[in-house]
Amino acid sequence: MVSDRRMAETRPSLLPSSVGSPVTRMKLLLIEDDLQAAEYLLKSLREIGYSVDHSPDGRDGLEKATQRHYDVIIADRQLPHLDGLTIITSLRERNDRTPVLILSALGTVDDRVHGLKAGGDDYLTKPFAFAELLARIEALSRRGTALAESSRLKVADLELDLLARKVTRAGQNIDLTTKEFQLLEFLMRRPGQVVTRTMLLEGVWNLHFDPQTNITDVHMSRLRNAVDKGFSRPLIHTVRGAGYVLKE
Missing domain, CATH: 1.10.10.10 (Winged helix-like DNA-binding domain superfamily/Winged helix DNA-binding domain)
Incomplete structure (x- = not known):
């Protein structure tokens, strides 16, 4: 689960420099079954300016990901119905290159390698600081823009x-x-x-x-x-x- 204390310490310092930035044009999909963590992340990301959709399970998340355009997808690894890695594999098989950030409590080197080999673009272990999540999202959105330009x-x-x-x-x-x-x-x-x-x-x-x-x-x-x-x-x-x- 996300560390509320670590995020609370970080978020206020980010808001002044983030509000009104190009991030307001970015659209995210958060696939997270921990509703408390999801609520906190949705509130925090929307306050900064992101447009964020939420799916509470893997099946709904894959459906949203295939029907709408997102700049970055944030997917928990352990989800009901479909796990995060299955979602990523399904997207890559459809030739969908949307950047995906994997969130997981599984943090060994083998876990991270497995996630990246499945087609994930980045891997963030829980608990994490909100500042790091935000930095990872921004990096992936830039990578996604570069990919679109070179496609x-x-x-x-x-x-x-x-x-x-x-x-x-x-x-x-x-x-x-x-x-x-x-x-x-x-x-x-x-x-x-x-x-x-x-x-x-x-x-x-x-x-x-x-x-x-x-x-x-x-x-x-x-x-x-x-x-x-x-x-x-x-x-x-x-x-x-x-x-x-x-x-x-």
Whole structure:
């Protein structure tokens, strides 16, 4: 449970600098079954300027999270009906990248690692100071904004939407396999930069050794055919003896 004493000591000093700040445009979802703790957090966060919805159990929390847009989700780990990690896994399977802060009384290193591996963005152990909770929320909201800004990649007339998993060129849809999509994303994040086969093996296949196959060449050939065929200007170029480059 949240430490009321620690929060009470912190909250008054935060209010003057927080009220009227950009935080007033942020929308949060708090999924917490401890109603006393939830009431305190709702009151404190709303006083500062956040817009906050509350769910008392995991099933309702997942429903709200999938039906509405939130800048940050704060989820207790142990919840009725659906636990916090199941909520996060469900969101990530839907390709929902909303930042999630996990709250839990389970505070061992293994607990935190398990929460982060499940797709959580941060992990805060109970009891906690309100100042720390607020700092974590603000950090995650900045991260979420940066993610939204970088979710669309564009080089010339080629566009890649990471959230919709969609690729278009000059407005035409391009169908790619999962691996081809990952290859293209890797290239589009490095426009004009020569990408070696070793970089592709490590960055796309997670191989830290050369398997002595032409796996990168085969997939790159297929990707080039999908991206450049039918267009007058090729975007994917082979750099002899080095690798590949994506450029106009």
